[in-house]
Amino acid sequence: MWFKNLLLYRVHGAPEIDHTALDEVLGDHAAVALGSADARRLGWTPPAGRAGNGQYVHDIQGHRLLSALRQERLLPAAVVREEVEERIADIEQAESRRVTRQEKTALKEEITEALLPQAFIRRQKIDLWWDSRGGLLGINAASRPRAEEVLDLLRETLGSLKVTPLSAQTLPIRAMTEWLGDPGSRPADMRLGDQVELKAKGDDGVLRARQVDLDGDDMQQLLESGRQASKLALGIDGRLNFVLTDELALKSLRFGDALIEEADHADDGDDALARLETDFILMAQALADDTARLLEWLGGEARTGDAA
Structure with a gap:
């Protein structure tokens, strides 16, 4: 449970929503399994897992705990590149011509789409601490882009949310x-x-x-x-x-x-x-x-x- 990293944000004028209503809307944006053609997905997951009985938010004294589940298919670029090169070589040999840049792009997209369902799936749980009384958000993420993904999901879930990275008078x-x-x-x-x-x-x-x-x-x-x-x-x-x-x-x-x-x-x-x-x-x-x-x-x- 203990956070390893903390990216902090100031919340501006958050919508009023009690923890019961929040739990319901989080459930509407819950994580679902990746489809065969999906490269990645992000959705809410119960912070306590099975022990939480499907509870998507824990609200204790105004401190809220939420968890997002990020799923991503891992398709190494080298694998795609090798398959593309083989297909290009076959075409050029069979048709005695050079493959155009446009054809190479189309081949890459086609091969990526074909290989994607076979790729391994990496799952990452990203926890979020929301101090609803203090107007702070803290995300247990190692990088700003990961945190911003979770914030985008929260904005989509709530309809809108204004936040800025926490900043200080002295750099x-x-x-x-x-x-x-x-x-x-x-x-x-x-x-x-x-x-x-x-x-x-x-x-x-x-x-x-x-x-x-x-x-x-x-x-x-x-x-x-x-x-x-x-x-x-x-x-x-x-x-x-x-x-x-x-x-x-x-x-x-x-x-x-x-x-x-x-x-x-x-x-x-x-x-x-x-x-x-x-x-x-x-x-x-x-x-x-x-x-x-x-x-x-x-x-x-x-x-x-x-x-x-």
Whole structure:
């Protein structure tokens, strides 16, 4: 249940919908099996699986848990290319002519359509945390395009939804570079990790380092040469550890031992659904608190208005 990544969005004027009505509309856009000609599909799935008795949303104290199921057929480009090349060779030999570009395109489409039903299917469950009272959305996805797919599905499900990526008054790349270069600028409850990514202003590429002393002389020399921190491992006073990116995304989330122990000691009676909901509300409250604290570190939230 515990999120590994977090892409954050601000919700603007969300439609009023209670969790019962929301469950119904999510069910109307539920995931269905891929058809033989489908390359990919995205639909809602019960977060608790079979233990959830078909429940598509869990709403606890205003924190909502939703899950999307992404299905995609994996058809390697090399397989298609090889089949196309063989067909082209056969045509050119049989008809003593060159195959045109238009014919090659048509052949590729025909072969892709023929091979698609035989392709393996990859299924990925993508969880979404919706703080309906705080107006935040957080998606457990490693990339922005994956998160945007889920947001598009949510917009389609609700009819409309205005959101913008969460942004701060101070650009993360500027703040991370300052924290890295000046220990005195770090908030009292900030803990510096041992992972960093530095970007050069010119064409010197990106430098990535793990398990290093970020307060060492080598790091200071790199910063003095003009490099900026585009990713930085941070912790919030033992509660949450993560890698902050220049897009204000949180990667490689690790929750504090005290929170995990609280979840482990919760009396759920070995009920899988109760376990999921306990873990979720503890995680959601921690993410809400720590997102607010992170925004404080960055000078507060930058309001961008009701843009879609």
